[in-house]
Amino acid sequence: MERNICVFQDFLTQAHRERIDAAARAAKMHVRYFATGQFEEAKEHLQHCEVLYAQSPQLLRAAPPTLRWYCTSSAGVDLYCRNDGIFANPDCLLSNSNTYGVTIAEHVVMVALMLLRRMPDYLDSIQNHIWAPPLPVRSIRGCEVTILGTGDIGCHVAQRMRSMGAAKIIGLSRSGKSREAVYDALYPIGDLDAVLCETELLVMALPDTAQTRGMLDRRRIALLPRQALVINVGRGTAIEQEALADALNEGRLSGAALDVAVPEPLPADNPLWTAKNLILTPHISGNMTLGYTCDANVEMFCTDLANYAAGRPLVHLVDRARGY
Amino acid sequence: MERNICVFQDFLTQAHRERIDAAARAAKMHVRYFATGQFEEAKEHLQHCEVLYAQSPQLLRAAPPTLRWYCTSSAGVDLYCRNDGIFANPDCLLSNSNTYGVTIAEHVVMVALMLLRRMPDYLDSIQNHIWAPPLPVRSIRGCEVTILGTGDIGCHVAQRMRSMGAAKIIGLSRSGKSREAVYDALYPIGDLDAVLCETELLVMALPDTAQTRGMLDRRRIALLPRQALVINVGRGTAIEQEALADALNEGRLSGAALDVAVPEPLPADNPLWTAKNLILTPHISGNMTLGYTCDANVEMFCTDLANYAAGRPLVHLVDRARGY
Structure with a gap:
């Protein structure tokens, strides 16, 4: 047969x-x-x-x-x-x-630099043909990076952050382990609260499971330092979106880049579109x-x-x- | 005294x-x-x-x-x-x-990825709250990079492109030499025409001198492949701006990112502001x-x-x- x-x-x-x-x-x-x-x-x-x-x-x-x-x-x-x-x-x-590790990691490096280097502000003035004065910016060099999810994507992100001089790269996963030795420290997800307090750049590359849904909720967003940046390339369900938008609009969080959201496609009147210092992309970091x-x-x-x-x-x- | x-x-x-x-x-x-x-x-x-x-x-x-x-x-x-x-x-x-090598190299990586990953298109749809479908993108991985100017900036750019998997990194300088061994090949500026034909990503980090003024003129822009991208973080005088805008608007060049221009500040009615696939920033890649x-x-x-x-x-x- x-x-x-x-x-x-x-x-x-x-x-x-x-x-x-x-x-x-x-x-x-x-x-x-x-x-x-x-x-x-x-x-x-x-x-x-x-x-x-x-x-x-x-x-x-x-x-x-x-x-x-x-x-x-x-x-x-x-x-x-x-x-x-x-x-x-x-x-x-x-x-x-x-x-998808290569393409998503390049997306992460791109939006991390856009946030660190104030591109949301510059894009506003560029659109209005204004040659704006220089703003203080930050760098991947010396940055403290936390990566949630240490699979293929997390490891490619870690390698690129390392080569650009990140000061510390922490990986968190269910097991607290990773196949690749690209992190300065690895912890189980249970240690998330303690790690968030010392995170400058949080990269989320988690699958959607019962454990990851709502992981970055209002309480945990409040644990992040005011200058922290959040990047999500996993699944939209991992973040409490309304709490994230609130923190951004109230200046309790420095910036965010979401390539995933709930629901997708995101309706045109969703508050995420207009949240302050939020770079929103339509789930295009991976794909074919x-x-x-x-x-x-x-x-x-x-x-x-x-x-x-x-x-x-x-x-x-x-x-x-x-x-x- | x-x-x-x-x-x-x-x-x-x-x-x-x-x-x-x-x-x-x-x-x-x-x-x-x-x-x-x-x-x-x-x-x-x-x-x-x-x-x-x-x-x-x-x-x-x-x-x-x-x-x-x-x-x-x-x-x-x-x-x-x-x-x-x-x-x-x-x-x-x-x-x-x-x-300025670190901060300018991070700017170059950022705008290179923005161009390769079609951010000018996505930013348009984002602004209109449209969840756009995925577009074909390109990668630093496998990219053929040419760096004009092999000083501090050029070397920092080369290191980052290398670590992200660029296929080939060519450096051009007056002497055809570089203090750092970060290039696959080094040529004197006289070889520019031949190198341009095989360049996917052209990074310009040249000082303003009698030799560099107008270096990327209309004739040389025409030597670049249609899919090529041009990034200038040196001095605006090195590029014939009108010819660059024409090539972009007519689709003879895939994209460009200029952090420097002539004159600075660039007047609000300068055609560069509206050139197709051009990311224009107000000389902010370096600075303090x-x-x-x-x-x-x-x-x-x-x-x-x-x-x-x-x-x-x-x-x-x-x-x-x-x-x-």
Whole structure:
């Protein structure tokens, strides 16, 4: 019997398809490609597939109980861990693609520098064609950085902050551990309150789980020093948005940059759009917008396809109960 | 007879004054401090001084022929090398302060990422409260960077581009040499045309001299690939501004970031303000806006004050004929 793979992706180049074709041949499987606009065709073919490489909860819901592995091209898997019957096969493997470290870390460096160097103020005067006088600015050099979430993204951020001379880089994670030795100190999330008091730049790169929801709430925002800056590239649910907007507008917090929000898209009348010293971007730090990200994503799927075919464990397997 | 130093600076903290006081004591000299608003008092005292630490062509013009050393806290010295009698003493030593590498390199990284990651487009939609869809972006990782001017600023830029994964970093300078080994290749300025054809990110950090004026003219702008980005943090005179605006507006160049312009301040009706994909900032990449810059500046003056008192050559001596 033919063993089939369904790929439903918009970002693939001809070179990417050739790479996947070769991996499928090696796995003795057949692969067919679909993109937006071919949802019905993809759904029909999916009924005969055991593997799906996509980023579509809608398509996953249409999968048969014979689907054995769903590889999402996203890093976040919150949509797939809600235990609401999205998997017809309760034992279906779920893997994700942590290929966003480079592009998201560059976004973090960009907005960190924009906040430290007063770009929200300068952009105002630039817009009005005013050659403004110099404002006092701050630097990544000598900065005390705290990174919430020490996965692929957190480590890429830490490396860049280090090379630009950050004074201290603290990582916080559930386990208090990290695969990469790029932090000056590592603590479990339980130590968050104590760490916040000494944080100048807080970078949040957390998955959405029961534990992370509302983590930066009104009480914890008040623990941050007045000159602190908050950057969130994880999930919007981790921050109590109204409390953050209040702190910014009342000058109890120096600035923030959010690439994620609740809800997305953010309605035009949401108070976040006009909060003081807030750089808001429409969830664009990651995505398949960088060539490197796309190449690495395909490579990651092909590596795990070889593992899958050989009966070895998937490198990027997600613990669906844990949520990441 | 008393040997006197006149300090005319706005940025000094109490700690900076104590550091200068100690250096003056060691040099067996007396120091007095003035700031904006005390110009007349500074001018009067200056008549009895042999050393001036300032950044004021106006005050320098009021100095007596007995002034022996003028230390400017700026890096650029074009205002002091025009041979128009600004020095009453033709043999007066001139030294400058190359302490802007860190802050200017952070500005360069910031605007490079803003251009590569399409921030001019996103800022437009953000301003209109529109949650825009993702755009294709580019990365410093894999980028081919050319740096015009391999001094303090150029080297700090190169180090940061390297640590973020730039594919190739070429430095160009008058001599084709650099004190720091941070470039993949170094060429003399004469090779500029050939290098421009293969440049993705062009960073200009040149002094204003007869050789650098108009260096990036209409012909050379046309040599740059269509996807190229131009960043200027040196002097505005190095670029033919009208040609740059034309190339941007006609899509023959992907983007630019100018922190310097001709003239400064730039009039509100100058076409640069509205050029496409141009990030214009009001000469704020350097300045005494960063604590690190101020500390390093004072340290540099104090080091050379010891050299001066001991009759040793100044480390930061400028060749007034050469212009840097």
